[in-house]
Amino acid sequence: MSDFPPLPQEARGKRPVFFDDPAIDTLLGMLLELAQAHWVARERLARLEHWAAHAVTSATVPFDDCYALPAEAAARLAAERDSFVARLFAPVTKG
């Protein structure tokens, strides 16, 4: 931990609102937080699945923060992330 004071969490100034009912702005913000949290869990699961699938041959490798996906699997996951975000917004561009 650090002996410095914590950084400010919020930007100064008014938060802009775009919808007639500001609740929609709020809900969109909540949705994107949730989508981010989902994505964090998805990546963790992908690492865990990869580790589990390879644990037989590399039983000595612990599952921890250093356990990373190989480049090819990481690239697949990045593509999945982009299409997840695209799916999230698809109803906006279609409607």
Next chain:
Amino acid sequence: MSRFVTPALALSPTPDEQAAQAFVSSLRNHVLNPLAAAMKARFEAEIAPSLPEGATGRDVHAAMRGDRLFRFYSAARVKAQDMVWASVRPIIDRERRSLADRFRALAADRTTAGTLTLDPGLPIPKNVAALDVHRMPGNYHLDAGADDLAAGALYENGLAVFSFGLMGETLDDIGQSIALWLRHRLPDFAPDAVLDLGCSVGHQTLPWKRAYPDARVTGIDVAPACLRYAHARAQAMGVEAHFVQADATRAPFPDASFDLVFSSMFLHELPKADIRAVFREAHRLLRPGGLMLHYELPPNAKLSPYDGFYLDWDSDYNSEPYYRGYRDLVPADEVARAGFHGFFEASVPSLGWYGADAIVAAADADRAEASDRLGRLGDGVTWYCYGGFRGPAA
């Protein structure tokens, strides 16, 4: 997203924190590319036909305000902006002491002759002190004294997430591209002293030392923790540069002490009176024949009303209150007003996007062309820059 950050100063996000950052980059990429394209298509199909002849960017804004796509684009973009800073802030809180220790070690290192000169008494101008530019909590001047790097780290790490690769591997594509362009545009120009105004963490400062190794390169900014970061970063990269805490409207250097006065993404964060003061100051600081050169957002007059509206979004919704006022100015007039001659403007292809050959080819064409890709951060980037020369001494 430590990928674009100077390795010696890189943070150590957990895999979960990295996933959260990667999500924000994907989100921004989606909002700024496909969603922005859909919004533009909607404008062209449904809104443009009903706009009167001679409509301005402000008229486009008024017409778009009620549009559903504009609302989703804007609300998602504001949220994504806040998520950029939120995705790096806790890591800096955790590593702030370690960053300070790294600063001390790098500053003590004698690998370059670079220097850092802070002026704790310097007043922070209102355009910095009174707001959080682009919603960056604490803004550039946040400082806990001693060896604190937090504001610089927030800026560099935030930019790495924010720019999803478009600013180059070391976030200095602007400086590298423009320095290469200038070397080919003016092959006989060999500056002895270069000054970078509003240099922040020095991303676009160091490329000048690489382009002109014999020059003394100085960067000034009002933000102490950004300058400490700039100094540590230059030391880590082995590039000699001198960082000085100073206000660009009244820089603490003698008359005629530079051959090139440069700035990048700086003028649009200043009120109009300060922009003019900076131009006068640049004129004072340059030697006869010296060059003032700015990388900036293209002026509204160069853009279609829609593209003007699109860029001015930041002025209304991203805590960039001076952005539109800056872009309403006509660069040629401002350059002439400060006493410069030989005004020029150029659209320099991004090195990372188009490669060095494209820059060399562009150096031959000296007039910027109006284009919707002029300086906008999205696929296919070019950097708009302009400037003028100081005449011989009267």
